Amino acid sequence: MSELRNHTPDGPPAPIRAGREPRFPGGPVADPAGSHHERRIRSFQPRRSRVTAGQGDALQRLWPVWGLDIDGLRVLDLEEMFGGLPVVLEIGFGMGEATAQMAAADPGTGILAVDVHTPGQGNLLGLAERNGLSNIRVANGDAIILLREMLPPRSLDGLRVFFPDPWPKKRHHKRRLIQPEFLTLAAARLKPGAILHCATDWEPYAEQMLEVLSAHPDFENTQEHGGYAPRPAFRPLTRFEGQGLDKGHKVHDLLFRRPLGPA
Template sequence: MSEQPQTPEPPAPRTEKVLPRDKAPRFPGGPAADPAGSHHERRIRSFQPRRSRVTTGQGEYLERLWPVWGFDIDGLREIDLVEMFEGLPVVLEIGFGMGEATAQMAADDPGTGILAVDVHTPGQGNLLGLAERGGLNNVRVANGDAIILLREMLRPDALDGLRVYFPDPWPKKRHHKRRLIQPEFLSLAATRMKPGAVLHCATDWEDYAEQMLEVLDAHPDFENTVDGGGYAPRPAFRPLTRFEGQGLDKGHVVHDLLFRRVGHGG
């Protein structure tokens, strides 16, 4: 009997490693999903990364402009703001949403550099696009945890101002420990702010505004710019944002707080 030809076994199917959505690189050379990674301690964060849909235009801005105007907060190097902003005074903005207000403030005050920090990828792409279309050379975008930026990457007295507009209010009482404006944050921020630099906070959550006012009043490194204390009128340089408008439509009251960094030693 002649041997029957044996049919070769089909090769095993190739399997490709699929990274989890929050770890996969989304844009070549763009913002990383978790830039600090395991370099720093795990702790309670005041923010949650939002992985909402990035439009084609936002993605193009990220791929093209991130290497020019953006950087990841990896906590592994010191940033020279004098070099980055060519000698301009620099204000740090923590949390900028889609970036419309940031771009407006940069356009209105080209003599001030704005270092804008957020973890919202669509907003990062949108702000880069607004900066390019508006010719705003005084904007830089940072991706990651602002605490690590302040603590690990900025020099003492590096900042001429700090802005925290409408931070996550963490409305449930058990989550209040996640709120950004706490005594520990203020102590860290003070070390990176020049004497006379102003911390400007705004919120439309009444109890968060009360907490902000309480901890700022009690902190030895800050003094209220309002004679007699209390909240400040909205300064003209802070634009009315879409988010703020939505809050106002719901009957929310917006509170601004402007506190000055006092000189070293009081």
């Protein structure tokens, strides 16, 4: 049986059987803000799947360097964290392949990538190390708490929400992330001129996104005549997106800007 190794302070590494979620000393913790903030309806569900040996190794070695738990107890200094680079927040990065590609293509922009999927966190950390991507930081936990409690006003140069959970059943629509309340919170953290970029392959969710974004006073459509935007060249075609396209799904991109305001 293959195994991961859990380092202990008083002896040799203790084996952890494959198929059970390992514990990573100094790594991401489960629900880091759960005991500090209110319980509410969430737009995500933590997924439990096997962490490979490589992902576990990346989590143990690299989390103290490039990772952070969203505990809601401090305000982040993004300028210090990214060495003065402009910073884009990415909510929900899956396994991180697209995030790593965007970071490699634009080393002058920092990416603060948020997810709750442990294998994906480990995978992205490993990709960052192998490709020398020092402009990525990986955050674990609830993006709402990150935005509300841990990011200063007007601190972000962009926000990306690619393929969020569509919550297709009508009774679950309230769980969708792109809602007026979320947009108001996001707008307060975005600099004037910053872009909010959403993408989805779920047609009803795309329609809702377009409706609430178009109606929100803190955003304006980058498309002169409204509607969806062509897929920007900088957004990589992900494996997940490719699977959707193979099934006949149509992907919609929405690019909305925080207005610059009066001069």
